[in-house]
Amino acid sequence: MHSNRRAFLEKIAAAGTLSLLPAATALADGAPQPQADEKNHFVVGPYLQNIGTDEVTVMWITHKNCFSWVEYGAGTHTSKREFGYTNGLIEANNRINKVTLTGLKPGTDHKYRIVSTEVLGYKGSKVEFGETITSPMFSFKTPAPTDEEVKLVVLNDIHDRPQIIPQLLYRHGYTGNTRDYDMVVFNGDCFDWVTEEKQMVDHLIKPSVDVFATEVPFILTQGNHECRGSFARHIPHYYAYPENKYYYSFTRGPVHFVVLDSGEDKTDDSVEYGGLSAFDRYRDVQRRWLEKEVMSEAFKKAAFRVVLIHISPWHSGDWHGTLHCREQFGPILNKAKIDLQISGHTHRYATHDADSTHSFPIVIGGGPLEGKRTLIKLHATRKELNLKMIRDDGELVGKYTLSKKVV
Ligand SMILES: [Fe+2]
DSSP: OOHHHHHHHHHHHHHSSOOOOOOOOBOTTSOBOOOTTOOOOEEEEEEEESOOSSOEEEEEEEEEEEEEEEEEEETTOOOEEEEOEETTEEOOSEEEEEEEEOSOOTTOEEEEEEEEEEEEEEETTEEEEEEEEEOOOEEEEOOOTTOSEEEEEEEOOOOSOTTHHHHHHHHHSEETTEESOSEEEEOSOSSSSOOOHHHHIIIIIHHHIIIIITTSOEEEOOOGGGGOSTTGGGGGGGSOOGGGOSSEEEEETTEEEEEEOOOOSSOTTOGGGTTOOOHHHHHHHHHHHHHHHTTSHHHHHOSEEEEEEEEOSSSSOSSHHHHHHHHHHHHHHHHHTOSEEEEESSSSOEEEOOOSSOSSOEEEOOOSSTTTOEEEEEEEESSEEEEEEEETTSOEEEEEEEEOOOO
């Protein structure tokens, strides 16, 4: 049994829940307060982002500003080395380390480890370096275009309850000792509102690293609560997305995924947003992108097309965000004959068959309270897509088996 999983199961058996990590002081902008006598160390990571058939982005956070790199290679050798750079300058003033490995071999196991050398400062033309720290070795596998199947799990609406991540994944994310997923989706509202880096680390990144994220990538789709709080505008620095956008598509084996950002739930002029929201315009830009996306070869030739969006355009009440998503995205999604949509937001798990308003089934995951939390498990082959929604107590509360459409 995976050692982390065993430890967790023993812990919940003994205590029933996990405790949160201790809080720390923070500067006004949410960054952690540096401790002069504290040596450089890995705050969290590594965690995998934005994996493709020939690339992956490795991220981690260091306590001090560093020059960092990844040592990696196919099989068991780490003969290559990669770093991040911008406009020719190698990144050397960062605590948030982001290194993209490219030219990888599809469908191949790789080993890697992260290395960071502290940058003490610059004196004239010279750079003063501090100590170098190195992680243990980790591994990941690149997907292949020819993969016959894909398995992923979706969590949503965690709302600052990080114990949900090990609870759902360790209880229901395994068959025997084998993980049932190649990827994890956090489908929005991981937080109530974000005020500091430590909150993001302790409530999402660290529990993900502890359970899976050194080996399996995750994506965070933006929920309306990620749009709130003093740290909201810093969130994108901690993750990697195609073209740095929250709306994009990717193909994994037989499934083409389309990720949309439903944005805030109220109108842009709502007093809560302080006049600093432009979600109507943003959803309009996404609609124009979506119109082209559904005409793409990748979308058309996939065996299955699945949409991930935090607020469902249907069955999510009648607030502005829901209605505007329906107006902007609804006609395109209906016409494009997508196979399935997966959402959250309402906190009430539910499944909605195709009807006169939407031409595809909609699955809405529940949360965040005990008895309402769900893990959505998707397993697709080139012929069949299976979805199961499992409540935290193990009860199956939603199920779809979809066959490949004959177009
Ligand atoms: Fe929400």
